Amino acid sequence: MxxxxxxxxxxxxxxxxxxxxxxxxxxxxxxxxxxxxxxxxxxxxxxxxxxxxxxxxxxxxxxxxxxxxxxxxxxxxxxxxxxxxxIETIFREIPFETDSRYHIYGFVGVDGVAKMLMSEFDKSKKALGEAAQLVDCNFYWKVPKGNTLDSEFGKILGIKNLKSSFTSRNINTFEKVLKKM
Structure with a gap:
């Protein structure tokens, strides 16, 4: 052991x-x-x-x-x-203020995926208030509640050939993970 x-x-x-x-x-x-x-x-x-x-x-x-x-x-x-x-870094560097009208996601994945996600976000049509930010090598996404799967960027996230590159979690999940570690 x-x-x-x-x-x-x-x-x-x-x-x-x-x-x-x-x-x-x-x-x-x-x-x-x-x-x-x-x-x-x-x-x-x-x-x-x-x-x-x-x-x-x-x-x-x-x-x-x-x-x-x-x-x-x-x-x-x-x-x-x-x-x-x-995980502490991902949670500490969240660039968005908590707001009950929005979900905030952090992404984990292969090296370089954060830049690719930012590029895809920049090209996509945004919902009102939707935002993304790259902090060092971490990607964060803020989306109005109820629009996660409807947003153009949200649809990009489900593309089959990207499955091996990343996954995302709500920032509340990162907090729960850290509390249990």
Missing amino acids: GVFNADNQFCAFLRGVNVKGTNMKMAEVCSVFKRAGMQNVSSVLASGNILFSSERRAQELKQTLEKAMSDHFSYEAYLFVKSRQE
């Missing part, structure tokens, strides 16, 4: 969990992570946020866990592994 400390704490953000027919129980997902050698495994919400610790590097963890999930659930799994420090 590895030493449990902040340097080896991670969260895996799974893409497309419990949407469009990809249904899975978080307890079962946690057992897949444990069988793949992860320690201190738990979940936050039912949307595929799995906390764990490991001595291995994030890129190695991503490959190991995607294979384990794909094999167990018989689907093409995509997940993005972030350290506690990376």
Whole structure:
């Protein structure tokens, strides 16, 4: 057993969990992570946020866990592994003020995806009040509640060939993840 400390704490953000027919129980997902050698495994919400610790590097963890999930659930799994420090940065750097009329999302994904998302946002037609911002290498999106899936940018997010590149979470989810780490 590895030493449990902040340097080896991670969260895996799974893409497309419990949407469009990809249904899975978080307890079962946690057992897949444990069988793949992860320690201190738990979940936050039912949307595929799995906390764990490991001595291995994030890129190695991503490959190991995607294979384990794909094999167990018989689907093409995509997940993005972030350290506690990376999640703290994502949450700390949110560029938008909280406003009950809007959802604010942070994105996690492969290197360079934030710039691609900003480029796509810049080209899309905006809803009133919709905004996006790049802060260092993190992408944030603010959209009026009720318009997430209707917005032109929201539709871009569902494009099949982008599935392996990123996933998003409401900023409230990042806060819940951090409180549990």
